[in-house]
Amino acid sequence: MASQSPEEAFRRKSPRSTSFSNMNYAETPLDYCFEVNAGGRPGYADPHLLTERLSLLNDYASTLGFVSLFDACLSEARLHHRNGAADPNIENFVNSGCLEELFDIFGKRNKTIDIECCRAAEGIYVSEFDKIRQLDVMNQSISLWKADYMSAFNFNDLHSAMRQSAPNLVGLLERLAVPQRGVNIVSPTALPTKYRRVVVMVIAVLAQTRNPSTNFVQAMFSIFLFASKVPKRVLGSLSHVGLCTSYSSVRSALKSAAADSRKRLRGLGAGEMAFITVFDNLTKQMNVRDRRLVNNPEFLTLTAGFVLLPPASRSSPIFSRQDIRTDLISSLRACDFVPSDDDFGVMRQTVAALVASVVKDFASDFHIESSDLNFPMPDIFPIDASFTPEILPLPTYDKDEGIVHDMVDILYSIQSDVGLKEEQRRHSVSILGGDLATVANIRYAMTLSGGLIFGSEGRSSSKRRRQTI
């Protein structure tokens, strides 16, 4: 390609230029008029005679009272800002990425200008950050525990809410967190979860620094650390860098959650639905460092348990005494306790399935494929695992279930804690479970509270219980 002389370049006709002689404009030193058509985009100016054109424009701007073209631009932007109307020219300029390029060019030339550019964007980031701080999900108070907090704590949901309120701030943090290559941050849904977690944590720490009440994320972390048996001093240290709340906040959160749990327990009786209570003894040896006559190691004996509330699909109204058919007691015969023919059939099928499963585990020893053996386990009354019951732990009672008077107190405490009404206490039946000793002691306590003493049959009258009697 033959090189073009400056003279020729000067005289070359631009595709967007029109011969001045054909138009009705005032004469310019450039001989041509440059006209932008309707489809013209900012940032794509005709390069032909660019320097000369810009020089001409600057001269013209100075004759109109502007120091430079930038000064004229600022004046125009101010004018439109004051009018409150969006200028399509400015919007078009920004949307085409020209403003970003302008900042970039300024930044490379001069660090001071770089700082100025960032400072110019500060207002946008700060206003977006304030919007995040106002989000309801960030301001949930953990000291007023609600059951749905567990589901509300979700990094993806938090990230989406933050991105919606503050696209630029979250976008900036994503840009900082994500490596330049290999990760698509254009689409928020395509952003890997690990980056979302980081962005949420950074914003959460900053938000809590601004306002200590904006601490939902930190509070959940604090309870998690407490539940993981992290020492108190670790919680204290982490709270000073904004990663979790203080230990006193954790304690108030726990108290609130416990009160919520107790309220839920108390409402069981009013619900009129059947539930099951299970409890057992808890024994722990409490040692002493310096053993003395009055300072000896001793056993701490408590009683811990829970209440099971079935899922709606398996729930039933509370049972009455008529559900225990006492009139059939006298009709019990030996044949009622012996496995029936059906039971034998089930047992045979089960034994075949169990033997076959062992053979399958050792299929290589028999040189066979495990699929060759098909002995299914019988299904009689399978429980649907997809519906889980609600488990409500009971308060721990400072009572020893092995002492009959304590057992009476435990049962009274349970009936009070689950909110059994007087009517229900008199006419309803609720299942209580536990190990053999618990069950025997419950029955014994029941007879004692009713003024009756059991016969010795079938009871393991422990030494301790006899002493109590």
Place this chain on the structure above:
Amino acid sequence: MTLEWAEATMGMFHLQLNVLAHIFKSHYGSETDRWSLSRMIKLLSYDANKFWNKTERLVKDFNRCFDFFNLVLDGCILAAVFRLCPIDIGSILQPERLIAAVTDLSHELSDYSAVSSMRCREGQDRDVGEENLLLFVQEGLMLRHLSLAIHQGDSGRVINALSYFTVWFQGTGAHNYGAETLRLTACLRKLWSPRLKTFWMENGCLVNISRKREAFVALDCLNEYIVREVKNMVANVVTPQTDHHLRNVLSLLVLIFWDIRKKMSEEMDIYISDYHSSKVEHRTESRLVRDYILCSRLMRRGGDRDSLPSARDLEVKDAFMSGLHELAKTQRIVNLQRSLWENCRDMIMDEIDNSHSPSDGE
């Protein structure tokens, strides 16, 4: 105040634990026996003190004890299948033959009168070791049946296993469990209304809190978890304040703590080891047990009587057949009826009191 609202029932985890303890008690034997758990412990070089208290004859560590029991039982079952389907090196076993062997074996192992019949043999024809081994396999399969039914969440199979253990416990020395299993069976078969029985089967026996398949546990087993967690939260220095905080705040939150640990592990995409555990495979140990049984000719199926070893084992009680005899005497059922009437008496008195209360206008 009245407590008649309480209907107490025994949990299945403790039942399972006690069945295991009784199997160990019956079959522990001594190291010189041809067949005993003691002999197997020696064979596999296990430290019995880790899971079995020899002096008090109690299970020390249920998981270890059950693991040992399972690997021995697997070895016994393998030996029984090998006896029916001997495999020569290089030969190919037809699957049909193995299917027939499993079918035959299932009939043989579910015949609970087999040991009684074997014990009717005369002097030299008897092999006490073989009888004890068959009893162990039968009882072991019953326990595995219960355990699997619990894990798989089939309360119908739990009741099926319970019907066997009700009889079995009558033949052991465990009178408390004998009485309690009788009582529960009576309730399930006759005394509870169909609605109460269904409720117990759906909710009162097993629970699954993780929605995973085969993650069911007995209710009393879940309570063991709660007890353990509360125990771990007991402060080293107990003061009235720490005691109150533990009993009235932390105890109520045990499962919220469990939930939040689980939730965090999900949110962070991390693996928390205490929610999953994979068992260490025990094929080598089971093969060792199998080889011992085959080499000791403990499963001879009638033949080869001349070469009976001189060692004589102590006879293990056939608890199932003894239990049937005990039930046939009916004394235990009468005792149960008496005990049930004792429980009901004050309920009936209450009903009478209510029907004659002044509020009725009488």
